[in-house]
Amino acid sequence: MTDFDTLSLWVAVPVGLLLVxxxxxxxxxxxxxxxxxxxxxxxxxxxxxxxWGTAGVLLASILLFSALDGRAVLHELVIGIFLLITTPVTLxxxxxxxxxxxxxxxxxxxxxxxxxxxxxxxx
Amino acid sequence: MSRLIPxxxxxxxxxxxxxxxxxxxxxxxLLGTAIALIAGWALGALEPPALRRRRLLxxxxxxxxxxxxxxxxxxxxxxxxLTNGRGNSxxxxxxxxPLRLSDPTALAMLAMIxxxxxxxxxxxxxxxNGVLLxxxxxxxxxxxxxxxxxxxxxxxxxxxxx
Amino acid sequence: MSAxxxxxxxxxxxxxxxxLAACFAAWRVLRGPRAQDRVLGLDTLYVxxxxxxxxxxxxxxxxxFFEAAxxxxxxxFVATLALAKFLIRxxxxx
Numbered sequence: 001m002t003d004f005d006t007l008s009l010w011v012a013v014p015v016g017l018l019l020v021x022x023x024x025x026x027x028x029x030x031x032x033x034x035x036x037x038x039x040x041x042x043x044x045x046x047x048x049x050x051x052w053g054t055a056g057v058l059l060a061s062i063l064l065f066s067a068l069d070g071r072a073v074l075h076e077l078v079i080g081i082f083l084l085i086t087t088p089v090t091l092x093x094x095x096x097x098x099x100x101x102x103x104x105x106x107x108x109x110x111x112x113x114x115x116x117x118x119x120x121x122x123x
Numbered sequence: 124m125s126r127l128i129p130x131x132x133x134x135x136x137x138x139x140x141x142x143x144x145x146x147x148x149x150x151x152x153l154l155g156t157a158i159a160l161i162a163g164w165a166l167g168a169l170e171p172p173a174l175r176r177r178r179l180l181x182x183x184x185x186x187x188x189x190x191x192x193x194x195x196x197x198x199x200x201x202x203x204x205l206t207n208g209r210g211n212s213x214x215x216x217x218x219x220x221p222l223r224l225s226d227p228t229a230l231a232m233l234a235m236i237x238x239x240x241x242x243x244x245x246x247x248x249x250x251x252n253g254v255l256l257x258x259x260x261x262x263x264x265x266x267x268x269x270x271x272x273x274x275x276x277x278x279x280x281x282x283x284x285x
Numbered sequence: 286m287s288a289x290x291x292x293x294x295x296x297x298x299x300x301x302x303x304x305l306a307a308c309f310a311a312w313r314v315l316r317g318p319r320a321q322d323r324v325l326g327l328d329t330l331y332v333x334x335x336x337x338x339x340x341x342x343x344x345x346x347x348x349x350f351f352e353a354a355x356x357x358x359x360x361x362f363v364a365t366l367a368l369a370k371f372l373i374r375x376x377x378x379x
Contacts, residue, residue, distance in 0.1 A: 004288050004289035004292045004293075004346075005287055005288055005289045006288075007288040007289075007292070008288060009288055009291065011288070012288035012289075012291040012292050013291055015292065015295065016291050016292060016294065016295030017295075019295045019296070019298070019299040019340065019343075020295055020298055020299065022299070022336070023298065023299035023300075023302035023303050023306075023336070023340070024302060025197065025201060026302070026303060026306045026332075026333055026336060027302040027303070027305055027306045027309075028201045028204050028205065029204075029306070029329070030305075030306040030307075030309035030310050030313075030329060030333065031204060031309060032200075032204040033309060033310060033313050033325070033326065033329055034309045034312055034313060035204075036204075038215070039319065039321055039322055039325075040215065040217075040244070040258045041215050041260065042313075042322065042325060043244045043258065043325065044200060044215075044241055044242055044243075044244055044258075044260040045200075045204065045329075046325065046328065046329040046332065047200075047238065047239070047240070047241040047242075047244075048197060048200060048201060048204075048241050049306070049329065049332050049333065049336075050239075050332055051193050051197060051239055051240075051241060052193070052194065052197045053332075053336065054332070054336060057299070057336045057339055057340060058339070060343070061339055061342070061343050061351075064292075064343050065343075065348065068346070073348075074143050075143045075144050075348075075351065076339070076351070077143060078140055078143055078144060078355070079335070079339075079351075079354065079355055079358055082355075082358055082359070082362075083332070083358060084235070084239065085235070086358075086362040087238060087239065088234050088235045088237075088238035088239065088245070089362075089366065090328055090362060090365040090366060090369065091238050091244060091245075092234060092238060092245050092246070093365075093366060093369035093370065093373070094321060094324060094325055094328070094365070094369045094372075095244055095245065095246040095247075095258070096246060096247055096369075096373060097321055097324075097369045097370075097372035097373045098319075098321040098372075099246055099247060099256075100372075100373050101319075101320075101321065101372060110217075111217050111219070111256060
């Protein structure tokens with residue numbers, strides 16, 4: 001544990017609030033992941049964690065280390081940008097996989113594939 | 124110039140990331156620049172499709188709109204999860220939206236916007252007839268979502284990638 | 286009210302919330318019911334673990350946890366991508 005008493009409250013309070021905001025949103029997202037009924041509903045839940053959940057924690061980290069070091073520490077932005085780019089890819093692919101499997105099993109209430117036929121025919 | 128730096132945006136971005144990950148110093152600047160140049164040549168060997176010219180102003184406006192929307196839909200979805208099972212009448216469902224966009228870069232950006240916003244999930248896009256299949260967490264009126272996506276995001280993207 | 290008191294309160298809360306979030310995500314991985322649910326749970330578990338590492342790094346005050354968090358992020362992306370691709374191509378029930 002390092003001593004944070006050199007920091008002023010003007011830094012500590014925003015850092016704390018951002019941390020609480022980020023972790024609460026991530027927690028809410030996983031609560032949704034547990035309690036929602038269908039897969040397509042659950043697909044929405046983790047986006048809470050990957051949007052403002054992550055943003056809150058990363059901003060808190062940027063603020064804290066910048067204040068501690070007395071210079072702009074921005075390397076958390078790399079994780080933020082990376083997550084911003086990769087989350088759509090994984091969720092899209094997961095959604096398509098679910099759609100594909102549900103169609104193959106003829107689950108009710110799933111929109112049918114278009115005339116071209118199979119879902120996921122492009123790579 | 125364009126032979127030496129075939130992909131200036133990529134190289135610039137790589138230098139930026141390199142400097143973010145290390146402490147800023149002259150040595151790292153040189154090393155990062157060298158790596159970024161080599162990466163640019165390597166990408167040039169792969170011959171990706173060239174980006175067409177795009178306008179920056181609509182993109183900036185779009186970014187501002189999206190940032191606001193993400194905050195708002197975060198609050199909305201968080202509230203829906205908290206009140207779930209306590210008599211709220213949330214109904215989720217699939218929405219089909221005919222898109223006019225066909226530029227792959229613009230479509231990729233639209234996919235990022237839709238997925239990054241909690242409450243909407245991009246499932247499938249048919250590149251032949253341009254129909255996008257979405258899943259919406261809180262489906263009030265399917266028509267609302269069609270107009271929302273088309274007027275709010277797609278028109279700005281059309282402007283930017285015209 | 287000193288700065289370190291405020292921060293330790295926030296760190297404690299954030300670590301607890303994220304640990305609980307990781308448990309919920311793990312529950313979804315174990316419970317299923319279908320393969321895509323497990324993959325989605327695993328992806329969420331990766332993200333929460335990454336955030337937990339960042340918060341722990343802030344608490345300890347070293348930037349080294351950050352690099353671990355980045356590795357988790359990259360690995361999580363590749364793992365989820367491979368699993369989702371496997372669900373599309375590999376194991377299709379017909």
